[in-house]
Amino acid sequence: MALFKKRTAGKPGEWYYCLQHGKVEEGPECPAKDRFGPYPSRQEADHAMETARERNLQWENDPRWHDGGTGASTPDREG
Template identity: 75%
Template sequence: MALFKKRTTGKPGEWYYCLKHGIVEEGPQCRAADRFGPYTTRQEAEHAMETARERNLEWENDPRWHDKSGGATGDASGDRDSA
């Protein structure tokens, strides 16, 4: 018995933004990895990319997510400075 059933039809009033096709869909039409949502309104889904950009900027500027108090040195590639 499957733990998760694949929903083939969406619920009325559930809106998604499809990243693959760049369109708003009512109900899940594309696979979960290719969409944002669900949103309660079509307008929210239409602004999904803008909302994602705003949230990314908030995260990038949030000091709680960037510990500069110490730890290892090096760049983002994982290379460490030799001393």
């Protein structure tokens, strides 16, 4: 009997989108570096790439992340 079991983080009922295989998984099957999630439902995990594109677009258009130049920069820090 092994003293330590290799355990992948996560549990059944959590859904992930595997970037390497381009598929939805219940409970993580692939390493964390290759997946988005967890999501509360299979449908949300299935739309992970759309969600990421939308969030990236919001970030790119957020004036707090641009200093008025041509490229993105970090937001101004107060204090």
